[in-house]
Amino acid sequence: MATYERRRYLFMTTDPVHVGTGGYRLGRVDLSIVREPGTRVPKIPGTSLHGAARAYSARIYESPACAGQGTNQEGRSGHCGRDDCPICYTFGYLSRKTDQEDSTVGYSGVVNVFDARVLLFPVYSMAGPVWVSTVDIMQDAGFKVTNVPSNWNVGTALLTWERNDALNLGWLMVEIAGKVLVTASQEWSKDERWKQVQDKIVLVQPALFSQVVNSNLEVRTSVAIDPERGAAEDKALYTYEALPRATFLTCEVVLDDYRDGFPKDDGKNPLQGKKKWEGPLDVLDAGLRMIEWLGVGGMGTRGFGRLAVVGQTISNVWPDEEGQKNEQQHGTS
Structure with a gap:
């Protein structure tokens, strides 16, 4: 070895x-x-x-x-x-x-x-669930991204499928700048979980990626339970993401x-x-x-x-x- x-x-x-x-x-x-x-x-x-x-x-x-x-x-x-x-x-x-x-x-x-870095982040859209990333993140992870325009605005996105209308990423609406092809390495491309998302990828500019991710994190609410009453304790509510x-x-x-x-x-x-x-x-x-x-x-x-x-x-x-x-x-x- x-x-x-x-x-x-x-x-x-x-x-x-x-x-x-x-x-x-x-x-x-x-x-x-x-x-x-x-x-x-x-x-x-x-x-x-x-x-x-x-x-x-x-x-x-x-x-x-x-x-x-x-x-x-x-x-x-x-x-x-x-x-x-x-x-x-x-x-x-x-x-x-x-x-x-x-x-x-x-x-x-x-x-x-x-550290494990976020590669593809799931977001709800009008086209159903999509996975958001950036060109740099995908390439750094070993993926091949082709047909990327030389210049595209921060407020636009690249898709791995054909679409002309604007697309919402949660609450944020973006225009479409074109279609790209994202190719995974042979070690990952045959996995069914990758096949399910490879045609639903949205690539945005790095300046927008953090905003999209942090706006769509899962947030839950919990509360402590009073064992004597079996009900929520007063002022014991808290949230976590x-x-x-x-x-x-x-x-x-x-x-x-x-x-x-x-x-x-x-x-x-x-x-x-x-x-x-x-x-x-x-x-x-x-x-x-x-x-x-x-x-x-x-x-x-x-x-x-x-x-x-x-x-x-x-x-x-x-x-x-x-x-x-x-x-x-x-x-x-």
């Missing part, structure tokens, strides 16, 4: 996703979600994905103490830190030495998980296997009958795919947080001695 490798994931939210900022604020809602500082476009932080992937892969491996700084087999605080533990090897660990109470040993993890269902996001992960000593399967681990982990990226992949079942972020018990991996991951291995990149494909598990 290559020491350095980059994989790109395409996610789709199957539930609303709320990754909060950690406090209340005055404004549109009480509990807001994390946003990019410059564009104010919502995102899912890499820290949230990393923590969820570690916790879920630890469950798969039947080593819950390795999900966080729990209690190891010797009854001491910290991760197990064993040489044959794929969880600690992949995500790093901090553990006390067995012979010294105040001495700790640790290693950094070998996988880097970056979330990325809506069917939002597409892209995320990159990078393998930096500086230790080059991933524990090999000795036939005695809890993965018998399951897909074997050949390297750290397999451990991370198993955890990320469990998010489709167990979710990420807050409000998980209220039906929030699930993300599904769309298609296959796109993998680029570090260039070899001749400077040629070795392209690999990794199927779904």
Whole structure:
């Protein structure tokens, strides 16, 4: 396996996703979600994905103490830190030495998980649900966009289907500047979820994208219940926002296997009958795919947080001695 490798994931939210900022604020809602500082476009932080992937892969491996700084087999605080533990090897660990109470040993993890950025945002329109993005965002994610006009106004949009009349994006009305073709990579183009949206894409200018997204986030209202009366408590009403269902996001992960000593399967681990982990990226992949079942972020018990991996991951291995990149494909598990 290559020491350095980059994989790109395409996610789709199957539930609303709320990754909060950690406090209340005055404004549109009480509990807001994390946003990019410059564009104010919502995102899912890499820290949230990393923590969820570690916790879920630890469950798969039947080593819950390795999900966080729990209690190891010797009854001491910290991760197990064993040489044959794929969880600690992949995500790093901090553990006390067995012979010294105040001495700790640790290693950094070998996988880097970056923020998941919004790629296609669902919005209601007169033509039904459409997915809004920008040319730059689509191209940065590896999509090919053709027939883009050299000059088109901020208040206009490009569509992937034929239409002459103006189109509303929520409350905002935009004129049509032309038709474009958006082509996905072969790893993603065969997935049914992509096929459902590829002819319903609206591309707007970056100056308009943030406004469209933030105006169409899902906002819900909750209230605390008085257990004695079974009714709403006075002054306990609060609101929170979330990325809506069917939002597409892209995320990159990078393998930096500086230790080059991933524990090999000795036939005695809890993965018998399951897909074997050949390297750290397999451990991370198993955890990320469990998010489709167990979710990420807050409000998980209220039906929030699930993300599904769309298609296959796109993998680029570090260039070899001749400077040629070795392209690999990794199927779904």
